[in-house]
Amino acid sequence: MELNKAVIDCMRVLRRRLRDEMSEDIHLNQPDAIEAMLHACQRSADAETRALGVHLAEISDYQAASKQANARQYRGHETAAPASAAPQAPSEDAQRGHSVRMYRGQRVYN
Template sequence: MEFNKSVLDCMQQLRRRLRDEQQLNIRLSQPDAIQAMLTAYLCSGDEMTRDLGKQLATYSDMPALFTPPSKPAGRSGPSVRIYRGQRVLG
């Protein structure tokens, strides 16, 4: 991965936001700093943090691994629960 100004700026902003939100201490000099930030942004509830994480994921070599799964549009049909090991329509 090539580090340029935009990548480093994105990493610094995301690092600050994760430190404030989740009390994570990620140093940019860590060998797994990008992976740690990408893993942590998936747990964030803040929209700005998620946008920065998505931006960093596109800069990295593995964006498909760290993009959050899309939410299903809606379920059609009854819900299914598990009760005492048996499937129960809910």
């Protein structure tokens, strides 16, 4: 994720507000600083702090970054997209009437 002046300025304002309001001490050099700030903003009772959190999420493109971070991994390798995300055509074996399962990385025909 790219940190530009607008994102850093918003993070500074939020950091001060969260420190005063909730005693949250979030450092800007933390790898998960934006995520920690957004979670703290959701718990905040102040509407302006919550609005600043929404603004930070918009300008930092947090939703796109979180979708990439939530990609499923198996032993360090990205797996295919979940079935609900993209419909897949039936495989050649499934069209022939065979049931195919995966067991420890191997195809098992039933």
